[in-house]
Structures are given as C-alpha cells and as structure tokens.
Amino acid sequence: MARHRTKLRPYERARLWTSRIIIWVVILLVMFPLFSVVASSFQKGDAFAVKRMLPDPRLFTFDNYRALFTESRYPIWLKNSLLIGTTVGILQVAVTLTASYAFSRLKFWGRKNGIRTLMILQMMPSMVSLAAIQFVLFKLNLANLFGFLLSSMGASAWSIWLLKGFIDSIPRDLDEAAKVDGCNDWQVFRLIIVPLSVPMLAVLFLFSFMGVFSEFVMSSALLKNPDHWLMAQGLRSFSANAYSTAWGKLSAAVVVTAFPLAGIWMLAQNLVQSGLTRGAVKG
Template sequence: MAVTHGSLSQAGASPRPRKRGLQPGQLLRLWISRVIIWAVIIVVLIPMWFVFTASFDPSNSYISVSFFPAHATFANYRALFQGGQFLVWVRNSLFVGLTVAIAQSFITALSAFAFSKLRFYGRKYGLMVLLLLQMFPNILSIAAFYSALAKLNMIDYLGSYILVMLGASAFNVWLLKGFMDSIPKELDEAALIDGANTWQRFIRVQLPLCLPMLVVIFFLTIVGAFGEYLFAGTILQSPSNYTLGVGMYNLISGQFAKNWGEFAAAALLSAVPLAAVFALAQKYLTTGLVAGSVKG
C-alpha cells in the first residue's frame, strides 16, 4: 500500500499543546488583584507627588491646590546647598550609615554563627533575652544613654552616636541565625573532617552561604541609620555633626518660619544614596529575602 508524503508528515507531527484559559472566577480574581495593586501604588505615590511639587514651589507651601506649581523654580534647591550644610548632613549620614552597617553585619554574622553552630552555656536563652530587651521602646532608654554619655564626656560626637546605634542588632542576629539553621550540618561536619577549625568553618563555609542575607541586613541597617532621629537629636548638638534626620527637622522646627520647600527638596535628594545602594544590591536583596524559606 502506498503511503503519501502528506500522510507521513501528518502521522509524525506531534500534537500542539492546547492553551489553557483562565476560568471566569480566576479571571475576576486576577482583575480585582490588579485593581487593588494599582490603587495601593496610587495611594503611595500621592504623598510623594506632594513632596515633589513642594520642592519646586517658591511660595514655601507644602500642599498646593494645583497639580504642579505655576511658577516652578529651583530656588529651594539652591537655598538648600547654600553654605554647604546639606552636604555636611549627607556626609555625616553616609559615614554613620556605612560604619554602622559594616560593623553590625560583622557582629551579626559572628553572633548568629555562635548561636546557630556552637554549643556553650547560656546559648538557649541568651538570644531570647537580647530580643526581649530590644523590644522596649527606644524612648525609654534615651535618658539612660544620655546620662551615661554625659558622665563620660561623649556628648556631641559621631563616634558616640555610632556606638549607641551598634547596640540595635539583636533582631538581625535572630534573622541570620534562622538562616544559618537551614544550612545543612553536613557541610560543617565535612569541614571538621578536613581539619578546619571554628574560624575557618565560619569564613570558608558559613559566610559565603550567608552573603545574600548579609546584604539584606546591610541595606536595612543603612536605611534605618538614614531615617533615625531620636538618638541623633539627643546626642548630636553641633551643626557640623548633624545627620540628615536632625538637619531636616531643623528646617521645619522654627517658631516663625518653616522651610517646607527646602525640606521637600532635602527629602528627595536624601533618597538618592539609598536608591543607588538599592540598585547595586538588588540582585542580592531579592535572593536574600527568600533565602531559607524552603528547606531541602
């Protein structure tokens, strides 16, 4: 029996997979979720738009009835940079943020490794006590910190402020310890068999695996240092030591004049360093935020 070329091609052709469409209920839930997401985005962007328009408004008004100022100028930005005070605030904030983030990342990594992989007296309840102490509001400890620093003549020093900020690492230790607990213990056992000591296990085994989570901790610490005002406003008193939080508060704390335009311009410009850090560390942030969520 003769077999035509067309019949062979039809017989050898594999059936195409049929596209599976969404059910009516699934399609409705999809559109509802999209509407909710866009509504949330709009609600978040509205205050940011007010800040953006206020930074170009020469009337020094924080809220304008118009969608965009009629006579938009860069006067607020020029006034902000006059005298170089804003650059001093940015420099101090960057110095404090980077120093605290680097030191806290190192301290957090060491502490989390000890609580996760080592066995010592007080290990079971030590981290819990630290976490409970961290839960107390910071405002309750301001008087104690100020009194201790005043007795040691350490008021109005960036180093004193950094020292106080380094104490807020209990939550990071708890977070990183949970991630280290998910690392297979067979890696440590293999390193011990190869003759590695405790320091080598930490540097060569645990630390490379914890790099994405450490980047998350580093970024969150910088964000917290940039936005912190409570301790900075208490410890730092000289204009040359002001951070962004203290300097920007002084722009709107005057009794007879509140520089809302300059404040809005400073708020926009202060977000530039954080946006740059986020752009550089985005790959590690997305990896670290989901790290340890699935075991096996």
Template sequence: MVLAAVVLLMPFFWMLMSSLKPSNEVFAVPIVWIPDTFVWSNYLDIWTESNILTWTRNTLVLSVSVTFLQVLTGSFAAYGFARMRFPGRNALFLLYVATIAVPWQSYMIPQFILLSNLKVANTLWAIILLQTFSAFGVFLMKQFYETIPEELSEAARIDGMSEYGIYRKIMLPLSIPAIASLSLLTFVNTWNDYLGPLIYLRNPDLWTLQLGLKSFVSNLYDTDYALLFAGLTISVIPIAIIFLLGQRFFVEGIATSGMKG
C-alpha cells in the first residue's frame, strides 16, 4: 500500500515542486526533486500575468450548475424507475443506460449543430445544457433507491403523502451517500473537462481553467512551465478539498449502490 501510494503521489509531488522552481530548472537533467530556492513568486505571477481569476470563476459556475442539475434530474428520474410501475419500464431503463456505452465523439458534431442553431454556442449555457442529464447518475441513484425498504414508501402512501412528497421527504434524505458520490464524480468530471469547452467556448472571457492553462503552452521553447505548474496546482486544490471533505460519503455511496464490484 505504501509503494502504491508513493507511485500515485509522485507526479503530484513533482508538479508541486516544479511550480516552485525557476522555469529553466523544471526539466533539468538529472531531475531536481526539491529546488534549492523556492520561487513563491510563481503563484503571484500567474495571478497578475494571466486571467486565471476569470477562468476559475467560469469553471466554478459550470461545475456547480452541472452538478446541481445532474443530481436533481438523476435522482428524480431514478425515483421513477425504482418506485413507479409502468409498461416498458425495464426496457426504457436499459435503453437509457445503454447510452453510456456510446462515445460522445460519435455524436458531438450533430450536437454542436443543434446547439449552434439554438444560438447558445460560445456561451456557458452550451456546456450546462449538454450535461444537464446523465444516464450514469440515474443508474447510480436507482441502484441506491432499491436498497431502501419499499415499506417506507407504502407507509407514506397510506398516510396520504404524494409521490413528490415521498421523493422529497423520504428518499432524498436517506440517499445522502449516493448524492454525495454523484456530486463528487460530476463536479470532478466537469471541473476537468477540456474537450467540451474547447469546442463550444471560443471567447477567451468564457474559457475554463483547462483552456486557460493550455494557453500557456505556445511551443516547446516559449512555454513558462513553472507558471503552468503553478496553475495546475491551483486547479487541483478545490478537487482535493472537496474529496477530503466528502470521502466518507463517497465510499459509502459507491459501496451501497452496488457498484463496488
């Protein structure tokens, strides 16, 4: 376990140390793991020499919006598949979940044409609309709902509670681990997304962190790698904090939703 942890953490350690080196020492041979002098000004320079505050704001808006919408739509649809009885339910669920196997690259061109015709290309709305629904989120939440005893819902119906009330007052409070897992996975995926913003966000004022950091790489010789690694370190910090705060719920949600195998 210690060896596995070292192997996994070594790239992050090198990234952190490289963000504190002079730019010409980042790829020095032999590798200098710990610099003699820590250049803390790299973090100040990236804030003053780039538009990283705007990139961070755009990324945060997209990540929070997409996460909220996917949790809302995924949990609501999952309740219908898990608790409602209607003809063709299982076939419809299998068809919907099967879309996970279809790579986005196979239909991103007609999707781009559709969003361009709707006049939302080159806006943050394009990314939000693309990811409002998630078949994976529905699958994850449905698997968790099925671990909740049906008797709770039946008792609520006998007391006169509507299906909306059961969903809001019973299912959601009992599904905190699954919601935390879905929120974390969705937030991380949206935060790290590069291809979607690359296709739809052409205005530099709408760039996310991933697009903004890519702008540091002009060519092999002009790239300021120290600033680039400083930006990468900054981009990792929110993900690390969120995961550390929610890891207990994340592990519990994955284990109880039947995905641990």
C-alpha cells in the first residue's frame, strides 16, 4: 500500500529549505577550524601564515608528525596526561561518590547546610589558593607529578551537588527493601547506589579526565621539569614567543591528542547521555 505524501505549502517548503541552509552553514563554520588544524598538520612550514583558504598539495608532508614523536617530548607529555588524568578521575569520583551518598542518604549534623557551605567556599577563583598550594608543595619537595596529583584529587562542590541530585532520584524504597533483607548502609551503598550511579560516575570521570588535559595554571606553577609536563604545558612550548610558533607541530599535536579524547567520548557516550538526563530530573 503506497504511502500518501503530504504536499508542503510554498511557505512551509521555504521554511524547510531555509532551516536546512542555516544548519549547513553552521556545520561548515564549526568544521572549518577543525579542517584548518588537520590540514596545517600536513603542511610544510608555518601553514597558518600562508594566505590560502585551502592547503597546498605541493606542501603535503608527514614531517610534522615524525618530528612530534622524535624531536619533542610529546610522547612523555601524552603519557603523563593519560596517567594523571585517569588517576585524578578515579580519585575524584571516589571522593565525590562517598560525599554525595552521605549528603543524600545519611543523617548527620550540618548535612543541610554543608553542601551549601562547600559551594560558597569554592566560588572563590582557584588562583586565590594557587600561591598557598605552591608554597606548601615546594616546602615539602613535592613540586612534581605526585604533588600535582595531591592538589587535584579533591572533589568539587559542584560535582557533589550534581551527583547528590542523581542519587536523590534513586527511589528510597530500594534502600528500605535491602535493609529489610539484612543489608547495612555500606551494603546498600555498594550493591544498590554504586551500580545505579554508573552513568553519572562516567560523566564525572570524563570531566575530571579532560580537565587534566586542559589544566595549565596549576601545572605551570608546580611542574618545572619538562619531563613532568602535562599536555597543555607541552602544547604551549611549541610557541617559543609572541612572534614564532611551530604551527605544523602544534597542529599535529592537537590532532594526535584529540584521538584518545574522542575515542573515550565515543565509547562512553551512552553512559554520558544517560547520566546527564537522569541527573537533571529528580524522580
């Protein structure tokens, strides 16, 4: 049986094509910077200094990628970022999860205003505490990756508040049913809350993981040895001064760095979507 197609009116057809054109223009505007970075990574010389809209095929080369892995410390920076990012993500998720569970389910003095106090304290810019953290870590001879890890492992009040809202959406009937069966608070937390919170935990882990890749201020203050640098510091080193930048190597580094980040997002996109949508609505 043939389907009957509804014929669009002239103004509906015009509106449809107008919306399509706007969408394609926006997509091209978003994709053009990405295309420029990828294209410049395969160009000889300072590709961004060339007055061309499209890359020159005669300048195509893999030298930037070869130099990135043989003439710079990029592999060390990538390893440091992946290691510290994974560790910080796990530690922050652990601290955030236990604190959020306590604020959501347990009863203790200061529970009502505790998270508000944390959020007020963390409204201050991180630059305010930078000098104190740097002074303490240098005094303890911890101006290294371990010291950076210690300064980054704490959970943020925003993450605790976000995960608390997610745990609040989990029906308390599950807790009560588990306690009727003989479970204590720890077993309820381990067997019910943690498995049901996996989507939101994935969101928090990815935020923490990617935060390490974009961290520059704290890492620049603490990590002076180039072998201890993280990705943001390493990418900044390709710009020697305000007038000289190795655009080819910098673009190649950006492209290579995007692969693990994009891969993790693609693998966890279902968990991220579920965590963000469920955490936004209290059941």
